[in-house]
């Protein structure tokens with residue numbers, strides 16, 4: 001058994017690590033690994049960014065329906081003025 005967990009071990013247990021549900025010894029091993037391995041640290045950053053991205057993706061659009069109708073009318077107007085080739 002090695003002192004530090006492998007990348008596969010870290011990535012397998014990263015959710016539990018982020019939740020703080022791993023035993024202290026395993027948490028310390030993963031913590032050290034994350035300081036030494038850019039790939040796993042990036043994996044953790046990406047995982048932590050997901051809730052924010054999902055929240056933004058599911059948020060209602062900032063545009064009002066009236067703004068969307070106006071934008072559509074503007075596009076239709078531009079298309080109707082487009083020179084025929």
Ligand SMILES: [Zn+2]
Pocket residue numbers: 006007008010033037038039040041
């Ligand atoms: Zn790693």
